[in-house]
Amino acid sequence: MAEPRSKGALLPEDVDFDDCLTSYTHIYSPDLLKDQVAFITGGGSGIGLRIAEIFMRHGCDTVIASRNFEKLKEAAKKLSAVSGRRCLPLCLDVRQPESITAAVDDTLKEFGKIDILINNAAGNFLCPASSLSFNAFKTVMEIDTMGTFNTSKVVYEKYFQTHGGNIVNISATLGYRGQGLQVHAGSAKAANDAMTKHLAVEWGPSGVRVNALAPGPVSGTEGFRRLGGPRGEAAGLFQSIPLQRAGNKTEMAHCALFLASRASSYVTGAILVADGGSWLTSANDVSMLLGIASSKSAKL
């Protein structure tokens, strides 16, 4: 008899928070990214780490790059152990173009090329617009939007312009209907969706595809925790999502793999929504659903 459909529960592979999968069954050909090189910002945790793992399990070498070098070193060790591929951890802050330039130079020295750029680094927290400081709004825009532009521009100028390549921007569906306590991140991700289309048009003739992946809530991640995911899940709020559960990191990584690989060779300027249909339903306002008051002083 068929297994009953899972509703709301985490899938087994997401019981771990950030560690690599203990077992994995290929959906795509294991050679899909054979001998390619992917540069993944924020690749030391959450969705970025799972993308690195799944790419490496498909024959890719990776660079995982963010601010916390100790975390990256640990992650790189685990990634190489489970996949047998090379993973280079590099320190950068996507707000600082010089640090991106140095990391891209190091990558080209080490691997000789970059085939794929995953712009995954981001910052987010719940905060009412009226309590959000100017600097807080600016900070999130600088990480999510400027960071995506800065990294794309450096990689394009240093390599993709002459060799072609593939960019996948990790967006979010949270701004698609408007949402409480999320004006900073929703605005930043909406700008990234526009950037995806503009760069796809400008850089297509150089052989560069630029696409975005827009997740809804993804369990086992820092973003999920910060946005009240566990509380929402316990309160049964994910029943309002058409697929009635949060997504998981592996599901996001498979979508990123599709966009980054030749499986999507004629796709550019697209935004792949991977949210179980959550943005389509009306009851998706995090603040309302979790009963979070928009007090002026609250820093959530």
Ligand SMILES: CC/C=C\C/C=C\C/C=C\C/C=C\C/C=C\C/C=C/C=C/C(=O)SCCNC(=O)CCNC(=O)[C@H](O)C(C)(C)COP(=O)(O)OP(=O)(O)OC[C@H]1O[C@@H](n2cnc3c(N)ncnc32)[C@H](O)[C@@H]1OP(=O)(O)O
């Ligand atoms: C997930 C949904 C869950 C439940 C919902 C339930 C049901 C809903 C059903 C359906 C939902 C449908 C869709 C949901 C879809 C998507 C969800 C999308 C999620 C997206 C998530 C992410 O982006 S996740 C990434 C999360 N990870 C991180 O943020 C890690 C990195 N973060 C950081 O480094 C920091 O947090 C930072 C972003 C603040 C940057 O750090 P730093 O540069 O050091 O900056 P600071 O100097 O610390 O701060 C700068 C200014 O910002 C102010 N600040 C900082 N923290 C806060 C806060 N918590 N609140 C308010 N303000 C803050 C700080 O004070 C500084 O401002 P000043 O004016 O004081 O200088």
Ligand SMILES: NC(=O)C1=CN([C@@H]2O[C@H](COP(=O)(O)OP(=O)(O)OC[C@H]3O[C@@H](n4cnc5c(N)ncnc54)[C@H](OP(=O)(O)O)[C@@H]3O)[C@@H](O)[C@H]2O)C=CC1
């Ligand atoms: N989790 C979710 O439910 C959803 C997530 N998303 C998107 O998915 C992506 C990953 O989120 P998630 O896995 O939850 O969160 P994580 O916090 O695990 O990932 C964010 C990563 O970004 C890095 N980062 C943050 N700021 C900078 C910076 N200035 N320079 C370089 N790296 C930086 C962090 O590393 P370090 O601290 O070492 O710098 C961290 O590894 C984000 O783009 C997020 O917006 C979208 C929708 C839903």
